[in-house]
Amino acid sequence: MIRLAIQKSGRLSEDSLSLIRECGIGFLSSTFKLKTEATNFPLEILFLRDDDIPGYVQDGVADLGIVGQNVLVEAGLMPLEVEPLGFSKCRLSLAVPRGQAYDSVNDLQGKNIATSYPQLLGSYLAERGVQAHLHTISGSVEIAPSIGLADAICDIVSSGSTLLGNGLREVETVFRSEAVLIANQNLSAEKQELLDQLRFRMQAVRRARRNKYIVLNAPVAALDAVKALLPGIKSPTVTPLAEEGWVSVQSVVNEDDFWHVTDRLKAVGAEGILVLPIEKMIA
Numbered sequence: 420m421i422r423l424a425i426q427k428s429g430r431l432s433e434d435s436l437s438l439i440r441e442c443g444i445g446f447l448s449s450t451f452k453l454k455t456e457a458t459n460f461p462l463e464i465l466f467l468r469d470d471d472i473p474g475y476v477q478d479g480v481a482d483l484g485i486v487g488q489n490v491l492v493e494a495g496l497m498p499l500e501v502e503p504l505g506f507s508k509c510r511l512s513l514a515v516p517r518g519q520a521y522d523s524v525n526d527l528q529g530k531n532i533a534t535s536y537p538q539l540l541g542s543y544l545a546e547r548g549v550q551a552h553l554h555t556i557s558g559s560v561e562i563a564p565s566i567g568l569a570d571a572i573c574d575i576v577s578s579g580s581t582l583l584g585n586g587l588r589e590v591e592t593v594f595r596s597e598a599v600l601i602a603n604q605n606l607s608a609e610k611q612e613l614l615d616q617l618r619f620r621m622q623a624v625r626r627a628r629r630n631k632y633i634v635l636n637a638p639v640a641a642l643d644a645v646k647a648l649l650p651g652i653k654s655p656t657v658t659p660l661a662e663e664g665w666v667s668v669q670s671v672v673n674e675d676d677f678w679h680v681t682d683r684l685k686a687v688g689a690e691g692i693l694v695l696p697i698e699k700m701i702a
């Protein structure tokens with residue numbers, strides 16, 4: 420049995436649970452139960468505060484964990500990271516009151532800055548030769564300037580609406596983060612085997628999320644152009660249509676390139692383009 424710690428409730432919880440489920444692992448969860456066992460995989464899930472997860476994994480209380488890189492780096496435990504997970508993407512940024520002049524990070528010299536990330540911010544400022552007074556607070560950091568607690572703040576930003584709602588302007592990106600799978604560095608051979616199985620499944624889920632299955636009809640004359648646009652995993656599947664001079668092409672396309680590729684496929688004569696989600700994708 421391998422033990423995985425995930426956030427009990429917050430920005431990582433829902434995506435962590437969906438990823439486990441999409442890996443084909445079933446379990447019962449209830450708001451009040453802080454520990455559950457998977458029904459079809461030797462996995463125990465612990466529901467914790469995210470800040471506690473890196474330390475628990477380091478100490479072997481949990482074998483694995485899912486946390487933001489920001490929390491991992493702040494705890495000084497980067498070597499535990501084994502797999503980026505592609506969700507909870509955000510940045511740790513410096514922000515100042517909107518009306519305040521700001522040219523460069525040197526303007527923060529001698530200023531009071533409120534943050535929950537004193538290590539990350541401290542090394543960012545030290546690398547730039549800026550000395551500031553850091554006030555560590557554990558939440559609602561964006562309120563600090565408006566109540567006279569600080570001149571600037573350094574906190575997590577995603578859409579920017581919390582900064583906007585509190586009259587703040589983002590001025591520097593200190594760190595970019597996403598959720599990662601972390602693992603204890605002294606796992607037994609049996610647990611290492613289970614970790615490898617989990618990583619294999621997680622990679623298949625992530626690859627599937629990043630790609631779409633595409634099916635289209637094209638005139639034979641356009642086939643070379645279509646193939647160049649849709650290289651697929653190995654090469655596209657091409658089958659003749661009942662109508663003379665036409666083929667059906669099936670392939671895989673990266674979601675980021677999807678609209679751009681579709682426009683070009685239409686331009687070379689492709690028709691009846693269907694796009695389907697992929698559930699799992701094994702390399």
Ligand SMILES: Nc1ncnc2c1ncn2[C@@H]1O[C@H](COP(=O)(O)OP(=O)(O)OP(=O)(O)O)[C@@H](O)[C@H]1O
Binds near residue numbers: 430467487490508
């Ligand atoms: N607005 C956001 N958008 C995307 N990801 C975010 C956002 N805010 C935070 N995160 C990421 O999710 C992680 C957890 O954020 P959350 O705000 O739920 O933490 P928390 O309040 O410290 O939770 P806990 O109660 O577990 O200590 C952060 O460490 C960060 O990696």
Ligand SMILES: O=P(O)(O)OC[C@H]1O[C@H](OP(=O)(O)OP(=O)(O)O)[C@H](O)[C@@H]1O
Binds near residue numbers: 558561575576
């Ligand atoms: O740029 P935005 O999209 O507005 O997101 C940023 C906010 O999200 C996080 O807090 P969260 O809402 O998770 O609340 P918390 O203070 O309880 O952690 C973070 O601490 C910011 O305050």
Ligand SMILES: [Mg+2]
Binds near residue numbers: 468469470
């Ligand atoms: Mg926390």
